[in-house]
Amino acid sequence: MTTDDHNGAALQHNQGGRATATIYDIARLAGVNPSTVSRALNKPGRVSTQTRKLVEAAAVELNYQVNPMARALHTGRTSTLGLIVADITNPTFFNVIRGAESTAVSRHYTLILAESSESAATELTAARRMMPTVDGLILASPRMGDDDIRTLAREKPVVVINSEVEGVSCVTPDVGKGISQALRSLAANGHKKVAFIAGPPQSWMSARRWEGVKAACEWSGIESLRFESTEPTVEGGRLLARDIRASGATAVMAYNDLLAIGLMQELQAAGISVPDRLSIVGFDDIFGADFTTPPLTTIRSPLRECGALAAARMLDLLTGVHDPGEALRAETELILRGSSGRLLVG
Amino acid sequence: MTTDDHNGAALQHNQGGRATATIYDIARLAGVNPSTVSRALNKPGRVSTQTRKLVEAAAVELNYQVNPMARALHTGRTSTLGLIVADITNPTFFNVIRGAESTAVSRHYTLILAESSESAATELTAARRMMPTVDGLILASPRMGDDDIRTLAREKPVVVINSEVEGVSCVTPDVGKGISQALRSLAANGHKKVAFIAGPPQSWMSARRWEGVKAACEWSGIESLRFESTEPTVEGGRLLARDIRASGATAVMAYNDLLAIGLMQELQAAGISVPDRLSIVGFDDIFGADFTTPPLTTIRSPLRECGALAAARMLDLLTGVHDPGEALRAETELILRGSSGRLLVG
DNA sequence: TTGTAGGCGTTATCAG
């Protein structure tokens, strides 16, 4: 049968050698009181150099690790940040996660991750589940209503990415610069009719992008059209190729790169040359946006920076700054690649 | 005692209305003992239907949420899984994260995430930091030594992805099928000399892939060469273009898709046509592998499945199964796209 | 079926 037979369910893990040491063990070994151990470890300075060294030695000797739960139970602080993203599948969020994770760990915080699957209800459930365990919550592209967000924010610090909610700290890419660069470029290449593909209806960012595009078009005397996507994915982009083509637009700006890439693939499969017949511009500059042929022109959102900014803002909120402050804006910029350009006439 | 007398700077969050309710509050409201509340909520059946309903009503009334820390402190179980990936930057891990996260939440577990930045030391630190907070640890492409992994596994359940460690539960893609399919395809297209680009030296997966490629080459009478990469990224792939070209190989199999894509980009920039002059095959089938022109032929690893399998295995370990068992193998398969094919002679 | 009492590992308060 099996080679090593443990007796029943008793010894498996955690008892391999000794259970994890507590400050009591250290206290005994160092010959001091547990409370002194706690002080020595956490607020050196409130204790004599001598006993501090004694305690520290005992701690390493016993391979001591604080028990975060026990600490949290008493202090209410968990040194943990929660991050909820709309869709783990969507590469847009990878950089947000990276940014948040790296600044969190750099400040000795831990990140816990959940997703809302693009659903407001799921998102709220996930948030509620996280609440007791985290010191603060970062919501990337929230789908829940502003009131729900404010309710959460009343309990613990909340920072929102890609959306702006009155009374809550926010970090958003400022679409203005990138969009105007893009439209200048399209106008310079003779485009007169631009289609915008919208993202999810609850998406704050999609609304801002459409506003920006529409305004910039008006300003440049370009006609603008709006299309709705079924889902903000490659597949969603594919589905729109036919309609876009029929619309007579010579350039398309898609809510995100995924839509842009799907659209481009479908058009190319139908023999429509990009950018000779149609220029395509995405948003975000996700990983892989430059893998396509032609590489995708896109308006880059500094997502990693947004994640990092959000985590940093959170850390501020957790250390005394209690003003939600103004929304932090991160600049966007046009990344001009091959998928946009001059129309080939004739 | 008044319920709400906050003093000065005290009130910011968490006091906005009421502090989070405890079982004591429920007990008071329902007119029973706290311990009865605990039982009613956790082991319905050990309590009369009447009081159970009473308690449940009070719980929703107060919007009660258990405090996971307090529970964990007593029970030792945290309902949290830790996941450490080698590099958050690397899209390979996105699917692993997705898989693990979704099966974790489906079983009411929470996922906490950390990365090792491809460093054994960082990884061990992250693991140690997580240990007290999690019920189990999933290591995706671990860089630390097997002994360190076993030491961790002695404390709490550990599941390893993309590596096999004696005595520890493992989930690995089985490279055999995918590699033999790839080599059959290359052989059928007349290739006689195949170069393999290796990944990080500590990577178990890289070693297996090289073994598999070498063996399959011998079996098919194809000459095999091995190159070392500086880093398993697009940039790392670019750097090897010159050497690969000089080697006389007509096909390349790269440790991962990133290397393959970088190599392809650099070759194309130098005017070398893929696959007419050189066939390229990657590993993993990451997001974006089909965005390239030609789209990348690659040996798909079911990474999402691996993440899910690992989490599922972990949950088993946490509910009574204490045998590490055999390594779980997930099949790989060749995804034949445009970057590999027949050599254009002349 | 329900109540009582103790403890999980820390930190904070209060004496000494």
Add this chain to the structure above:
DNA sequence: CTGATAACGCCTACAA
């Protein structure tokens, strides 16, 4: 500067 002691919120023998 250090020691005793009481929480934090929950769970679980044990007693009623």
